[in-house]
Amino acid sequence: MADGDAYCSAAKGEERRPSIGLVLGGGGARGLAHILMLEVFDELDIKPKIIAGTSIGAIFGAAYATGLSARDIRAHTEETLTKRFGLVRDLFAARAPRSGRIWDLSARTAFLAPGALLDLILPDGVPLTFEDLPIPLRVVASDFYAIEAKVFSSGALRPAVAASMALPVIFEPVLIDGRSLIDGGLTNPLPFDLIAGEADIVVAIDVSGSTVASPSRPRPTALEALFASSFLFERAIVREKLKSHQPDIYIDAGTGHFQALEFLKVRDILAAAERAKDELRAKLVRALARSASHAG
Numbered sequence: 001m002a003d004g005d006a007y008c009s010a011a012k013g014e015e016r017r018p019s020i021g022l023v024l025g026g027g028g029a030r031g032l033a034h035i036l037m038l039e040v041f042d043e044l045d046i047k048p049k050i051i052a053g054t055s056i057g058a059i060f061g062a063a064y065a066t067g068l069s070a071r072d073i074r075a076h077t078e079e080t081l082t083k084r085f086g087l088v089r090d091l092f093a094a095r096a097p098r099s100g101r102i103w104d105l106s107a108r109t110a111f112l113a114p115g116a117l118l119d120l121i122l123p124d125g126v127p128l129t130f131e132d133l134p135i136p137l138r139v140v141a142s143d144f145y146a147i148e149a150k151v152f153s154s155g156a157l158r159p160a161v162a163a164s165m166a167l168p169v170i171f172e173p174v175l176i177d178g179r180s181l182i183d184g185g186l187t188n189p190l191p192f193d194l195i196a197g198e199a200d201i202v203v204a205i206d207v208s209g210s211t212v213a214s215p216s217r218p219r220p221t222a223l224e225a226l227f228a229s230s231f232l233f234e235r236a237i238v239r240e241k242l243k244s245h246q247p248d249i250y251i252d253a254g255t256g257h258f259q260a261l262e263f264l265k266v267r268d269i270l271a272a273a274e275r276a277k278d279e280l281r282a283k284l285v286r287a288l289a290r291s292a293s294h295a296g
Contacts (some may be wrong), residue, residue: 018291019049021199023192026055026185027207028260033253033273034060038070040281049199052138052191054184058164065135066126076123081266114162114171130154140184149187189234192247204247208234209256249283
């Protein structure tokens with residue numbers, strides 16, 4: 001009997017399914033794996049009660065909270081990253097320093113405004129405010145000067161998501177209500193604590209990476225070290241959080257060997273996450289069937 005059939009059989013006649021809270025973590029291009037996890041929810045005909053997301057998890061969280069299917073999100077993402085990525089390169093080229101001193105960043109905040117990229121990669125149909133989302137969403141950014149997380153759940157949606165993905169140096173900080181906000185992964189890369197107690201089952205998808213990219217040279221380049229350092233912070237934060245509290249279902253997406261900006265490897269990343277997709281499906285089926293048996 002297939003997993004989906006097992007769940008349907010266990011849930012047959014059930015009056016109420018347990019509520020699900022979905023947490024999508026930050027991790028740059030590794031977070032493309034979130035698409036496959038959303039496919040599991042669609043295949044099992046499950047809609048989360050609430051979603052929390054950081055960085056790329058906030059992007060896919062906003063799209064899914066809008067009511068878009070995982071299939072539509074995947075089609076838009078693959079089309080953007082394989083056919084329209086030249087537009088992204090143009091955005092970077094337009095912002096590149098015109099002097100020969102590329103690393104003279106004293107007068108620059110970053111190379112790119114995150115909102116410009118967000119307009120390109122966020123699917124059509126995503127509303128302007130949190131209040132207009134069919135599924136409640138919480139988005140994590142980091143307050144640069146206050147050195148703390150800033151959680152958004154109301155008001156303008158796109159600036160909050162742009163702030164959540166604003167990786168320093170590459171993206172400019174986003175100013176909201178006088179606060180200078182950067183990548184949420186620097187303070188809470190896997191925000192399952194934000195929805196603890198708000199759903200019967202909390203599912204957390206970790207794309208911070210339990211492994212590092214295979215070394216192609218004895219020493220990383222300056223750019224590789226810059227991006228990898230944020231992953232080191234994020235992974236350390238996640239490990240410490242898991243010591244004190246565990247979500248009901250924790251999934252490591254298995255995409256840790258990809259670099260932060262390897263978005264052009266979208267199909268490779270999705271293929272690498274297939275095992276995690278199967279793991280999530282199996283764990284969800286067991287959890288839901290167990291809940292159904294207890295209800296009976």
